[in-house]
Amino acid sequence: MEFDTIAAISTPMGEGAIAIVRLSGDDAIQIADKLFKGIGGKRLMEVASHTIHYGHLLDAKGEVVEEVMVSVMKGPKTFTKEDVVEINCHGGIVSVNRVLQHVLKNGARLAEPGEFTKRAFLNGRIDLSQAEAVMDLIRAKTDRAMNLALGQMEGRLSKLVRRLRQEILEVLAHVEVNIDYPEYDDVEEMTHKMLLEKAHFVREEIKKLLQTSEQGKILREGLSTAIVGRPNVGKSSLLNSLVHENKAIVTDIPGTTRDVIEEYVNVRGVPLRLLDTAGIRETEDIVERIGVERSRQVLNEADLILLVLNYSDRLTIEDEHLFEVVKGMDVIVIVNKTDLPQQIDMERVNELAKEHSLVTTSLLEDRGIDELEEAIASLFFAGSIDTGDLTYVSNSRHIALLNISLQTIEDAIEGAEMGTPIDIVQIDLTRTWELLGEIIGDSVHESLIDQLFSQFCLGK
């Protein structure tokens, strides 16, 4: 395929101080060469691939614009499979913008959002689910979410989906033989048996993948966390120290307001989304107002409950009610205000909290926060919300496609079991094969591709 040369600012993850202008396309090296003055008149057109060069960028009058390091990477061993040049500037956003303007004046076109990744896809460098993983990576809110995105990029999902498609293809091949040679009865029988066997296998694998989607979602969107407790026990103080002790997660998803960003915190790699539903955070009222059962329903939305008690006060009937409400959920009990004289019956607390984790804190004196964070992390990474080592499905388009695939494979199974003619069952199987193909971009319509890539950030 042939494309013009595109350019954009592309700052690498985790390296905020360095700014990069990336070019990709047939003229990438030539354009960079026009602007670049290396030591001893070195020409970029002549250097070996995958090398980096120190020098200066000059303007049309030959004046130095910027001190730069330029990486030259010739296709196809690049991210886009095209010639790629990366101009590293260490001067921050103003100078990097100046470099970009220069590059654009000399024949490159400003890349559309996600266009580098789109080229990688169109040039066959990555498949669609990998391209989407890059998009997730760009949006990844935390380190863990980033690892998830990376894992997908390595193609674990693609690999599994390919394998399932292969299995279906084998059955479809047998069906073809059947239709071509209807006189062989035993072939038909074998096909039926094999079809059911393979279809069951595919169904179970799709189900397994769908089961991981919930955890994938948690990693992507954060563990929705509700802080509950009677008035004055220290809920707001807890929220504040969680937000202040941990970097609030910054996302570049358009439309996220400051409020929303502040609600995300990264506790040792666990993304927490502190629920801001007034009725949930200030449960003191809702338990009274709407009763235990309804409160439970509201709190059911939460993946994690932080239940706060007051060390310097006696347990009340409201406290006991709260324990009833959160029974069976993932709960960390926090006994706060340990700097004050004890009033609480710890024996009773231990009994109430026996299924949960328990930590004591003095939020006023900044004590116990570490233990709380440890409890959150161990609950998430080792406990009931274990992430294991599975292939996660976290992308909503993939989840939707898997759900429809599951439906079509079940239709095929039902048909086969009822003895429906095999060429009818074949229709459902083919559909499953197509749907799975859409996950990895094998049978996708062009407009869907455009839509997907336009969601990307500039420069990726």
Ligand code: GDP
């Ligand atoms: P909420 O009503 O549950 O949200 O409780 P707040 O976080 O608003 O706290 C109620 C009061 O308790 C405030 O005056 C806090 O400063 C105070 N407080 C919070 N944590 C502690 C603590 O560990 N020790 C003491 N002595 N006071 C605390």
Ligand code: ZN
């Ligand atoms: Zn409060």
